[in-house]
Amino acid sequence: MNHPPQIEGTVANRNLNGGYNSRLLVTLLLSLAVFLFLLAMFDKKFRASETDKLQEQASQRLSVYQNSLLTSIEQYEFLPAVLSTDPRILHALTEGSAVSESSPLLSQTNDRAGSDEIFLMNKDGLTIGSSNYLSNTSFVNQNYAFRPYFKIAIEGGLGVYFAVGATSGKAGLFLAEAVYVDGVVTGVIVVKISLAALENSWVQSGEKVWLSDELGIVFLSYDARWQYLGLRPLSLKDQKLVAETKQYGTEEIELFAIKDDNSKYSSVELKGESEHILFQQDIQGLGWKISWLYSKAEFTKAINLKKIYLFSLYVFMIISGLWVRERIKSAQTQKHISQLIQQSEEHQRAIIENTDAGLIVLRNDGITTFINPQAKLLFRLEDDSLPDIQLLISPWRGIHATVRPTDATGLRTDGTKVPILVSTSAIGTTGEHEYLVTIHDVSELKSAQLNLLKSNDALEQRVISRTEELRQAENELNQSQRLASLGRMSSAIAHEINQPITALSSYAASSELLLHRNDHEKVAINLTKIKGLIERLSYISRQLRMVSGKRNTGLSTIRILPVVQYALDVLKTKTEQLKVKVEIDIGEFDEAQGNSMMLEQVVVNLVSNALDAVISKTVREIYIRSRHGSGLRLSIEDTGQGLNPDDLPHIFEPFYSTKDMGEGLGLGLAISYSLVTDMGGKLTVSSQVGNGSLFNIDLLSSSINVKNNTTESFVFDTTDTTDTTEVASKLLGNRVEK
Template structure:
């Protein structure tokens, strides 16, 4: 017993090689799919990085070429004698006009934005836009870093937004010397925004940031004059002094954040909010970018390229899916070959066992045939016995119904005897009187007595005829039956008893009420229900009984109600059980309601009982409706 208990508490787990093999295969497939995804991602990033590095060389070369293209111009101006003369005599209108025209011609041929000459105080004396508003002539740019560097004898380089033209550009500046003395500063403004047009066609996002992290050249217009990170208050104050990004907005941060770093140090970044793209696409899931950068020689700028790595992830997923499909196909192929081998083995085994099974089958068929023959004979015997039992049950039921009738007649015997004794006593008296009247010659009075004798004889015949009809033994025959006629005949049988018990009977039966049933048996049910109601009111002061009939589309309802004490709740469910009775011992066998319920079921109806709210009990019959014009002899 102890061993059984241990076995039930700690069931043994048998080693299943198939489950282990399946788990190992699934694990291997998972590793291969993960390796395929990692390999596809690594290969894609390597190819993307190499391509972007090559294009970064091209972008950097183009930007450097654009910067060096104009680097010579400020130095050329120091060789012009008119420029030297103007700086030595700023108020001479002749030198001013000649220098303005000279600067305008050089600017047009060089393709620069503007060229202008300033004295040592930063005041612009002559400019290429001398005749175009807004002109630089008379403007003081001493606060600009490119002027400050040139005034110190250094070559000035500066990118910023013009405070006069309000357009961005790159400024070159050199000091103008004569006999070793600096007389002024020459400056050239170049428009670099045309580089953005070439970058717009690039697959990646290209941007150039200055030493402060401000984006001033980019292939994404919405990023221009944004910052890679929030600027410090000191930097914002310094930019305000130089007016580098005059009227460029608040220099808001772009919200770039590093989310991962590749083994080679390449960063993967994502934007918290990508200006100009989220609103257009409605996609709130920001993409990830591969960030590659390089410095621009000769400047403090940095050239950066952002490549969307979503296509790389998509190709890596496709590679992993392809690997999974290949492994799935290979697994299916292996399973097919195993199943094929197993099928061949099973086929050989089946061929070997087929002959043995054939011999066994023949023996089993012979045995089963004999068993089936015996079973068939036994079944036929059971069917015959069941039919005899059904016939006996039907006969018993008929006898039970007839016994119920006789029991009802026995209960009515006293009242019927009283009903017949009165007419018999009257008949004897009337007959004696008629003889005396005839002897005395009073023929008229004798005829009157004889007429009364005839009426009494007819009443007695009606009573005995109704009793004979009620007691008649006949099979149930369902047909359209008038409910009014049946109710009247049942009440006639109990008329004397109702008078003796001083019971007030109310009958509410429509003349057209008709149902499919056997009239004689329905009369038996009503007599039983009415008799039970009379017995129930035996000790009641208020003795009222009601028969109410209602015909609906789906059924005919016959309700028998009394004013007795009602049916106890604990006995309600046993009312229709055979041999169950609430009457005193010897008053009945308890079969009346059981027989009545069986008769109603044979009609296809229902007999149920309930207590009335105002007191007393009610028995309700529900029968199938019929049309009155179909009614035949009841």
């Protein structure tokens, strides 16, 4: 009888549980609705918050890795500068003693410094010394002029360049510095260092870090699969540059799949892995970017955890657990970063202790905190005191001086002085920045420079003496040439005058006999011939009077076409007889500064010579053209025989003729040359045997104001009242000599 109540109780409990479940379901649904509402409101905020968090975390980590990278580079930065001033390096460049001197030196230096390779190139990019000169992959006699680090260094800059070795195939960072001899760049010294240790530290830390160059190509990575892949497409110019310099070998540069999800970061898809967020930081001074990758799945997971936190308490607990886990992981990472910082500082301290250079560490306020043993030895410091750096270096330029070495004087405690090179750079990764002062004793270098200056002075004296000897020899040669010219002139004048005089003597004797016979008719004939010979002598005299005459040039603006037309009119009969085709290409209003009568004589001379030159040719053509440039050029070209190369240097000399004796004095071109010169112009010739000759008359522009001037040259005697046209016709009736 008790069963019914029990059944009712069970039913009641079920109803109660059902109501609870319903309320729970409603609550869950309401909670879900609230969650979805809050999710919609705070989703963007959550993403921004998580992005800022990762951005800050990435900034810290990238700063640490960047400092570690710069530290690895800075320990070798001074080495190219030091080697570039080594006398043995300078000697190798100037004397060419590569393997016997520079290579062993570079090999020894490379072993001490712990660098990958050190090699020396001349100004043409040819390697004349290398630390690996004994290996099968020796750089000696290899030309690396195509490498950008060489081009930067040869221009006087510091070449910093990461690439795969063109010979060894090993990747590394190249530090290149110009080598100066007497202030002139004569070669480049290159130190190659390996960054493999830095890359291994990334792998061991578990961090996803890589380095990319200015073209966006990854060249150092936590995972070797991503090396030499591009973060952005390369232009055709950049593709050509990478191929020509062989920076990353000969393989084609493939690209990552990059998406810009946010203005603060981009995401990248890695083959075989999930999508990652890419945070980048510029490495100042190198043009590189260091990147830290964070899993996109982890990023989304963190946001979802925050969303779940808003949903309910148990989700909050789950999120709290994940947060604790993230904190532990973050603490481990921070611990690792601290260890890296400590290792970096210990590494710096070890470099300072063991380097061959003198090193002094200063605080921000200039207070000395450390002096290494080499510096103590250099300045003769006997105790552990830390003196003011201004008492050791003069002049002291301050802690913010350039990193490039500068000359200074070291002041030792015993009162002596020593020449030094000083450079300053910032160091330290935590707290206040410290500054490292690097000091090199250059006493031997200064002594070598002094000896070199003495040698240069002696060489200059020898050059001066040799120059004086050459000047004397040149004067003697000029005297010989003048005597030779005088000889040609004398021979030509003697021949031209002796013929008429001999004939005159003969006709005079004949006339005397004829007078005794009373043969007056034949005497008259002889007198006519004598008159012709006298005219011949007068003609020769007029030509000679043109030499060393004085005349007012009377330069003014003249038109070229009428001058040419006049010359062609004078030579019209000769032109038609020889059936020569003359083509004129001269503008109607072409003008220049000159003298019409003088230019007419020059054109008549040159055209007459051209007519004589084409007589023996089947094609008889003459081209007369004008062209404008800085002035006006009048060209006269023929299709004649051309001139012998041996005659060209003497063609404008007075009394020099290529014709047979008796056909002229050789004054035509000499007079033309002088007339053009008097007008402020220039007469030039170009010719090839069998291909004709081209004479160019370059005259001043008509826009230039030229005053009348009197010059001494080869011109007509101004006292001669003979008509210009008649003179030209008589002068050129036979032939004008070339």
